[in-house]
Amino acid sequence: MNLHREPGGRKELWLLLLAAAFVFSNGVALSLVMGGQLLFRYLGTPLAWAFLIGGCYYLLNRYRPYRDPLLFPLVALLTGWGVLLQSRLAPNFMWRQVLWLGVGAAAFLIIVILPQDLRWLRRYRYTWLTLGLLLLLATIVLGVNPSGLPVAQYWLTLPFVNWVFFQPSELLKLLLVVFLASYFHEREKQFQDNPTHNWRQQLAYLGPLALMWGFCLILLVWQRDLGAAALFFILFLALLYLATGNQWYILSGFILLLMAGVIAYFAFDVVALRVDAWWNPWPEADNRAFQIVQSLYAIASGSLLGQGIGQGFPGYIPVVHSDFAFAAIAEEWGLLGTLGIILCFVLLAYRGLRLAYFATQPFARYLAAGIVILFSAQAFLIMGGVTKLLPLTGVTLPFVSYGGSSLFVSWLMMGLLVYLSGENQDGSYEG
Amino acid sequence: MLPPTIVGEGPGVRGARSPVQLPSFIFFPMSPITSSPRERIHRLMQAVLLAFTGVALALAYWGVARAPAILARDDNPRLVEAALRIQRGRIYDIHNVLLAETVGEGNRLTRVYPIPSIGPAVGYYSFRHGTSGIEEGLNSTLRGDSTSAWEMNRRQLRHEVQVGRDVRLTLNATWQQQAATLMEPYQGAMVLLALPDAAIRVMVSQPGYDPNLLDQQFAELTADSRAPLLNRVTQGQYQPGMVLQPFFLAAALEQGLLQLSTPAPTLTDSVIVAGQTFACTVPDGIPQNYESALIYACPAPMQRLSMNWSAAALEDILDQFGFTQNPILPLNTDVPFGEPVQNVPLALIGQENLTVTPLQVALALATLTNGGQSLRPQLVSGVQNETGVWQPYLPPTPSSLLPIISAGTARQIMQALPVSRGIIGHDYLVLSGPEGNMNSWYIAAAPLANPRYVLVLVLEGEEDSQVAVAVGQTLLQTILATP
Incomplete structure (x- = not known):
């Protein structure tokens, strides 16, 4: 399959220039607002971003000229916006984020350019998943919090570089997508040939899958990383639906989710806190619901057009640069800005699902759909949490929030999507 | 969005039922698979759209509808941030002497009061403790709020940094400082009005406070039993005693109940209030009439007026002279x-439950x-409009001069x-409160020929009215000596 008979370079270039215009104009505005003049402190990160994006564009054109012309500009815009936001909200972490962006971009290029096919990814699914689970187990035993706090110890320090932290659950997302895509690829024929089964047959088909998924979930709940657990659940249900077409799976899945939520409410303080703060935050505005209430103030303050970059007060929201980056966007770019972010994710989902739609190989279909579901669900969970549509789950906004592991893995997943959108040398995706 | 689905593509065959099957709601339901993968991708896209539409609606709700x-x-900290950045307007005295200004940059602004003793008159503006006095009364003007929503x-x-408008008061900073110095050893209040517009030139409440140090001293100030944050001129409630005598006699003259020459046979009789005996001391040979009663503040003749006035009539008189109204400032x-007047004889000598403020007496x-003719007090002479041009200050409601008593009666009393x-002046020693405390009052008008100033002064706990x-x-002499 080749969806892009014409090289998308020129169209893509215009879109990238538009993204650059947005990032640089905001960078200049930020510098003028904060320092009264053009300062490298504020323009350095947009320049680094431009350098990385320009390099990626050059190499993509050279080695993968036939690719989706929207995917890379969308990611470039979201990443640029994120880098800009970090300059604004967390200047101390700014260069660390840029470093992760560089590593992510390199991984993106490796994924897009080097592989002849994706068999290496499909065939060794249990190896990948075992690796991910081992990492997760290591986190339970050796996990730390970069802030040094004895809570939310989701990170591992890299060997010999103890100032670099990595969150294995981020990588596990990708590995789980790969595992599920590979599993459904293998079993799809069975589903097609014999779509209805008795429960014994279903157990035989879905048992290993459910076991593996349940194991991931238990580990995550053990760690109290509820955001990742919710993501895995949604991913599992969506891909199960895509593979089987059975809507009852979705319905029963959501009933299970609801029941799990009720149990978690009474079992875990952190869940009870988040649900209470979500249901009625105002009586606890100065206490337990401080974060969500401050987020709502930020959204209200932004109104339609926003306060302008550097001119709002998003700093009142605890952990604004990570979990509440979307609220900061709402305050400084207003409803217009947040709708722009939403549009980016909708377009990303559309282009990704379009790949799945036209995929000739089941693995490519599941992989593209899985990545899209992950991005969309993650964005929805955090946007919904910030706007009080859902209880907070503490996940990052892909490409935008601060978080090296999240950025790195997001770029890896984008690499896979762009790879799938491009023409392989032998005309296939998986060889 | 996605290309149209090819109908019938993919697995869409209804399968045969298995002989061993659990009810569909127990384990994985057995519903037939009728959709193709492409249809499912369509539905996933619809779900994504639905989810993000929900987020967009939530954003519109919080960002626009509920904003x-x-x-x-x-508890919105942005209100505080906005207040911190307001370049508050200056406050001047009648001769453009600076009384208050805001200095600093960004959100590190400080309110400065160059004349610390001005405290109770001007009030204070504190980020932590709010506003009081003129700072409170003209807060909107000093903040520079606009009545235009568009603006x-x-x-x-x-x-834009909100820049406040300047305000000019009727106070005289020099006299104010002199009065504050004179009052410093005492506890009480002093107010000086300039005629004919009843402009307040001096307003001293002692003990006072330095508004520059309010944040540091707020806890002590609020805990101080002498209530230094209270402006005694406008809110200090004192039992008036014989201070009301000139006004009651004016009303009696106006109603034709007596003349100042009317004999007062009980001139030196004593009166018992709260177990204490009060009487006036008069020199030998003076006429036994109401003029003497006025000059020597004799209580007994006043009580005889209770034969003519009911409690309601007395309240009418108090109301006419403004003792039952809060002055508009x-x-x-x-x-x-x-409580309403019940014991008229006691009320006629300024006891019972009557209380007045020094400003009301002034x-x-x-x-x-x-x-x-009644007068409305003035404390503000001008304010800047939104373009920075000085304009006369318009009080909240239009003032009107109401004749209370005839000019002849007023002249007789004065x-x-x-x-x-x-x-022209009179001093009084007044029993105040059930504990038997004494307050000294002095009410005066000057200069003698054509009074331009009215002064009322009360010293709490001072048993020597001299x-x-x-x-x-001392203050009036200083003022009159000023060219």
């Missing part, structure tokens, strides 16, 4: 009024000095009051 209500909440939105959109003058005296050092006389006369 005004949310942003107005007291406020324009400023907000452009992130751009600062807090609210005081609670006591305005009543100004009415007598002004030929019987002429009957004692004169000392070219000043002290009050000395303080008041």
